[in-house]
Amino acid sequence: MTTQAQLDDRYGRTRSPRRRIVGWSIVGVLALGAIGFLGWTTVSNSLNAVTATDTGYTVVDDRTVTSTFQITAPTGRPVACALEARDEEHGTVGWRVVEYPASEDHTRAFTEEIPTLSLATTGFVNACWVP
Template sequence: MTTQEMLDERYGRRTSPRRRIVLWSIVGVVALTLTALLGWTTVSNTLRSVTATDTGFTVTDASAVTISFQFTAPVGEPVACAIEAQDEDHGTVGWRVVEYPASEDHSRAFTEEIPTLALATTGFVNSCWVP
């Protein structure tokens, strides 16, 4: 009875250690490259991220809402923020994009007024970004 090992030895079908080393080297280089790419993507996204926090709102009347908020952004970069007012059914009754020039301050606070189409019950920062 012949085994697979006997057949491989007879016909010269052996896996060489050199082939195994080359294969694992290629796998290692690919894994290292993907890890470096993921790391760079994470770092580059974090460097330009903007974090916004609502600090309050005041319903002025049926045609306006005043929103107070602060954001943390990269130093020396302009920032744009979308601020929004909603009614009691969570429908958008006011929306505005506000752009701020670059500053040397990491954190800044602002108060903005949004004109509304109907009586709003809340106002907040929808999002902020570096344009």
């Protein structure tokens, strides 16, 4: 009578140590590649990161709001920011994109006017980025 081990040996269904080593080597290379890719994307995204901090706003009249803010950006790179004004129902009543030239200062402060369609209750920085 034949056993399962004899059948596996006869028809080549046993795993050889070499095949196991090759399989784990492929898995290891793929894992290292994935870790390297994720590491590179993390570093490259943080090199171009821009943060904005709102420091105040003033409602000038029913057609204008001024927003005061600071940006922290990479030195030597231009920066663009989207400014937004909203009314008391949280609807957008004004929008403006401003671009700043490259600077050697890491952190800079600005005050910008945002034109509005009606009376706004707030003005703030929606987003900033390196173009």
